[in-house]
Amino acid sequence: MLPTLASALSAALLALLPAADVVKPAATPAAAPVQGAEPDPQVIAQFGLLDNAKLQSYIDQKGMQMGRISDRPADVKGFTVVDSPIINAFATPDGHVYFTRGILAYFNNEAQFSGVLGHEIGHITARHSQKQQTRSTLTTGAILLGSILSKRVASVAEPLSQVAGLGLLKYGRDAENESDGLGVKYSSKIGYDPASMADFFLTLQRTEQQSGAAGVPTFLSTHPNSADRYTRVKKLAVQAEQQAGKQLAVNRDQYLRLIDGLAYGDNPREGFVENSVFYHPELKFQFPIPSGWQSQNSPSQFQMAEPNGKAIIVLLPAGNKGLDETAQALAQQLNLQNAQAQKTTINSFPAVVIQGDQVGQDQQSGQQGVTARTLSYLIQDGQTIYALVGLTSPSAFSTYAPQFQRTAQGFQRLTAADKLNRQPERVRIKTAKTGQTLATALAANGIPSKRYEEMAILNGMKTTDKLTAGQLFKVVGK
Numbered sequence: 001m002l003p004t005l006a007s008a009l010s011a012a013l014l015a016l017l018p019a020a021d022v023v024k025p026a027a028t029p030a031a032a033p034v035q036g037a038e039p040d041p042q043v044i045a046q047f048g049l050l051d052n053a054k055l056q057s058y059i060d061q062k063g064m065q066m067g068r069i070s071d072r073p074a075d076v077k078g079f080t081v082v083d084s085p086i087i088n089a090f091a092t093p094d095g096h097v098y099f100t101r102g103i104l105a106y107f108n109n110e111a112q113f114s115g116v117l118g119h120e121i122g123h124i125t126a127r128h129s130q131k132q133q134t135r136s137t138l139t140t141g142a143i144l145l146g147s148i149l150s151k152r153v154a155s156v157a158e159p160l161s162q163v164a165g166l167g168l169l170k171y172g173r174d175a176e177n178e179s180d181g182l183g184v185k186y187s188s189k190i191g192y193d194p195a196s197m198a199d200f201f202l203t204l205q206r207t208e209q210q211s212g213a214a215g216v217p218t219f220l221s222t223h224p225n226s227a228d229r230y231t232r233v234k235k236l237a238v239q240a241e242q243q244a245g246k247q248l249a250v251n252r253d254q255y256l257r258l259i260d261g262l263a264y265g266d267n268p269r270e271g272f273v274e275n276s277v278f279y280h281p282e283l284k285f286q287f288p289i290p291s292g293w294q295s296q297n298s299p300s301q302f303q304m305a306e307p308n309g310k311a312i313i314v315l316l317p318a319g320n321k322g323l324d325e326t327a328q329a330l331a332q333q334l335n336l337q338n339a340q341a342q343k344t345t346i347n348s349f350p351a352v353v354i355q356g357d358q359v360g361q362d363q364q365s366g367q368q369g370v371t372a373r374t375l376s377y378l379i380q381d382g383q384t385i386y387a388l389v390g391l392t393s394p395s396a397f398s399t400y401a402p403q404f405q406r407t408a409q410g411f412q413r414l415t416a417a418d419k420l421n422r423q424p425e426r427v428r429i430k431t432a433k434t435g436q437t438l439a440t441a442l443a444a445n446g447i448p449s450k451r452y453e454e455m456a457i458l459n460g461m462k463t464t465d466k467l468t469a470g471q472l473f474k475v476v477g478k
């Protein structure tokens with residue numbers, strides 16, 4: 001967890017030149033819609049919007065259908081797929097439900113999707129946010145409710161989501177159980193087999209065991225006793241099936257065809273880290289990350305943090321108003337005292353370096369004073385200015401200033417073809433032949449053996465499972 005230093009500064013960083021963005025344009029909601037009908041711009045800034053009309057229209061259709069049969073149809077407002085490899089689904093207090101492309105890749109049928117959709121709608125219709133907020137003092141903008149967290153959110157995203165002002169709201173056992181029950185109820189009401197939701201808990205459990213992330217919040221540690229939860233949902237599902245009085249749908253093949261071609265894992269087009277260097281193929285630059293630091297990329301910024309949160313560097317777009325004007329705006333946004341700006345050149349890019357003390361309110365004493373010291377660089381690449389903002393406490397400045405400096409001075413044009421042409425992996429749906437196990441089917445499709453377990457989890461199977469001729473299964477590839 002980053003200390004108060006970083007979280008106090010985050011607002012200033014986010015306020016800085018919000019119109020621009022590093023990766024691609026964030027969604028601009030239409031004028032004055034029903035609150036919650038459009039995705040929250042803060043969530044989109046954090047995760048990005050997935051450009052996939054087929055999937056978006058599928059979740060709109062299923063979401064609206066389920067909203068109508070829910071206990072509070074008017075509270076369920078909208079649905080969005082975000083462009084993140086994190087395995088997650090969540091609802092915001094305004095009645096909007098989000099799925100990441102990461103979680104959509106891991107579902108193996110429509111019934112699993114429907115169960116998680118019902119669980120999230122359940123958080124909205126049971127009004128868990130209102131109940132939670134009376135017990136919590138969270139005041140940040142977007143609060144993510146009832147997250148189903150898994151490995152990719154783990155080590156880095158949790159502390160850094162605080163920096164971005166996205167507090168993750170967690171529920172207790174009662175709220176989660178209530179939502180599981182509502183998930184069973186709602187998904188069976190629209191015709192899906194609710195037992196599949198329980199199976200998906202097992203998939204989540206396997207992704208966490210595989211990632212082996214130590215000491216981080218996971219679905220299992222944030223949700224009490226998942227074995228109980230699995231058993232409970234299976235039991236509720238049997239009742240729901242009896243009540244339905246008909247065969248409920250699973251729709252495996254339909255779902256798999258729907259996600260054929262979906263990006264899997266990180267999308268390197270939006271920037272990627274390799275051997276402690278950040279590369280951005282679209283914007284064609286690179287710079288080094290201080291060794292051992294954690295990093296997280298989002299559409300609006302790229303954040304690097306010292307492992308104990310003692311210092312951070314944030315890369316963010318800073319518009320195109322020219323270096324002098326941007327330097328003044330930065331000093332103002334960061335509330336800097338005695339700021340000193342100096343022109344320089346970094347690998348032939350015109351630049352300005354700014355040092356100054358940030359004045360703010362000390363979170364402990366409440367007194368006004370110097371809360372942080374910054375060494376920031378504004379770097380001009382054609383019409384675009386990038387800000388690399390380094391922040392730490394005044395006492396640690398001499399320790400971290402050289403790292404801020406090395407990162408900024410390592411900013412250079414990206415020219416390596418293998419980095420410029422990097423493409424994301426995608427989910428590919430294949431058809432099994434007679435006599436194949438999952439492992440032999442993966443081998444026949446060129447999957448290296450070190451990825452068999454990962455692919456088995458993705459398929460919700462064991463590597464030794466026998467496939468029937470014509471059965472569909474997932475692989476990943478370019």
Ligand SMILES: [Zn+2]
Nearest residue numbers: 146147176179
């Ligand atoms: Zn939940």
